[in-house]
Amino acid sequence: MTDFAAEIQNFIATYTYYARWSDLEAAVRTLCNNQLSLKSAEIVRLSDENRSIHKTVLEQSETFHESPDDPFPITLVHHNQHQQVIALTRIGRKKDKTKFSDTEKTALKTLHRYLNQQVQYCKDRYIITANLEQQTQAFNAARQEVSQIGRVKDNFLSIASHELRTPMSVIRGYADFLLSGKFGPLNDQQKNFLQKILANVNHLTKLVNDMLDVHKLEAGKMEFVRESVSLRKLLEESVSEHQILLQEKQQTLTFFNPQNVEPTLETDPEKVRLVLANLISNAYKFTPRKGNIEVCLQPQPESDLWLVQVIDDGIGVSANDKNGLFEKFQQVDNSLQKKYTGTGLGLSICREIIQALGGEIWIEDNAKAKSGSIFNFTLPA
Ligand SMILES: Nc1ncnc2c1ncn2[C@@H]1O[C@H](COP(=O)(O)OP(=O)(O)OP(=O)(O)O)[C@@H](O)[C@H]1O
Numbered sequence: 544m545t546d547f548a549a550e551i552q553n554f555i556a557t558y559t560y561y562a563r564w565s566d567l568e569a570a571v572r573t574l575c576n577n578q579l580s581l582k583s584a585e586i587v588r589l590s591d592e593n594r595s596i597h598k599t600v601l602e603q604s605e606t607f608h609e610s611p612d613d614p615f616p617i618t619l620v621h622h623n624q625h626q627q628v629i630a631l632t633r634i635g636r637k638k639d640k641t642k643f644s645d646t647e648k649t650a651l652k653t654l655h656r657y658l659n660q661q662v663q664y665c666k667d668r669y670i671i672t673a674n675l676e677q678q679t680q681a682f683n684a685a686r687q688e689v690s691q692i693g694r695v696k697d698n699f700l701s702i703a704s705h706e707l708r709t710p711m712s713v714i715r716g717y718a719d720f721l722l723s724g725k726f727g728p729l730n731d732q733q734k735n736f737l738q739k740i741l742a743n744v745n746h747l748t749k750l751v752n753d754m755l756d757v758h759k760l761e762a763g764k765m766e767f768v769r770e771s772v773s774l775r776k777l778l779e780e781s782v783s784e785h786q787i788l789l790q791e792k793q794q795t796l797t798f799f800n801p802q803n804v805e806p807t808l809e810t811d812p813e814k815v816r817l818v819l820a821n822l823i824s825n826a827y828k829f830t831p832r833k834g835n836i837e838v839c840l841q842p843q844p845e846s847d848l849w850l851v852q853v854i855d856d857g858i859g860v861s862a863n864d865k866n867g868l869f870e871k872f873q874q875v876d877n878s879l880q881k882k883y884t885g886t887g888l889g890l891s892i893c894r895e896i897i898q899a900l901g902g903e904i905w906i907e908d909n910a911k912a913k914s915g916s917i918f919n920f921t922l923p924a
């Protein structure tokens with residue numbers, strides 16, 4: 544290796560560590576031993592801060608290499624410890640206009656190749672840094688938005704619990720009083736109007752309660768109070784509580800206990816009642832007049848779990864629509880289902896509760912059955 548080539552190699556190895564422009568300039572001058580001219584017009588100096596100029600220079604550096612009248616256009620890239628380009632220098636031809644020797648050419652080509660790699664590296668670095676910065680900014684903005692939405696949601700929920708539920712129960716109370724006839728007889732139209740008020744207030748109350756439940760479950764704030772519970776008794780009570788609702792559509796609701804079991808569970812009875820209320824009200828909603836609904840209790844085969852089934856002979860759910868049925872706001876989108884009111888929160892609440900109580904909930908794959916749905920859930924003994 545010639546002295547010149549060795550010097551250049553040495554320079555290549557060390558030059559990235561130069562921290563200041565003057566050092567670089569001095570290094571280039573020493574290296575080139577005044578054989579090369581450093582054209583001041585071709586020296587571009589950049590401040591660390593001026594990122595947009597960096598970018599322009601990086602884009603322009605491409606054309607430096609491609610200059611047709613310069614046989615060895617070399618771009619020296621100088622970057623700081625953060626790999627940001629802070630300067631570019633182009634080395635021109637020999638001052639004395641003599642030609643480069645073959646050795647010098649080889650050495651310069653090596654230097655050229657290396658520096659080109661550096662340019663590319665810095666470009667990539669620049670792009671990555673710019674992208675990262677962009678993504679970080681977008682992420683921070685999104686995070687701020689999410690926490691803002693979270694605050695709005697929390698505010699809304701506290702308003703919902705304190706400010707909405709109270710007036711709703713007052714409306715329900717007065718409508719009930721009036722309907723009872725204790726304050727004077729009502730004609731049929733008045734009764735009809737009051738019933739509509741009641742139905743809508745009940746719907747609103749369920750919606751508010753469901754949203755509060757979802758919020759509590761998501762925030763892990765739902766309290767579970769476990770006690771010794773007779774599952775059979777709980778199911779029988781729940782079935783009898785819902786009889787009045789079903790009368791409206793002349794449906795039957797029956798409790799089945801085919802193996803005559805009497806299990807006692809350590810569970811939260813109020814939450815199990817809530818799950819049953821959701822499943823029975825779904826069965827009621829999605830089953831036509833005079834339909835049949837059953838609640839069935841039996842041991843889950845090959846496990847120490849108890850299986851509860853809510854079975855109806857209503858409109859059913861097609862195999863395709865079963866996917867994601869337990870997700871929030873998920874409702875089957877077909878003309879048959881559209882005429883029913885609801886928010887799509889009931890089943891997601893059921894799933895969260897049952898899982899928290901140590902069981903599973905699912906819709907049975909009863910594709911062969913003509914119609915109807917079977918919703919199953921299990922609870923540990
Ligand atoms: N027994 C059923 N028969 C047919 N479809 C059902 C039945 N139960 C649930 N579904 C379908 O699953 C969807 C989700 O049920 P989910 O209980 O979560 O919501 P919803 O009843 O529509 O509203 P919400 O319970 O919040 O008032 C329903 O909209 C309906 O499309």
Ligand SMILES: [Mg+2]
Pocket residue numbers: 821824825885888889890
């Ligand atoms: Mg429902």
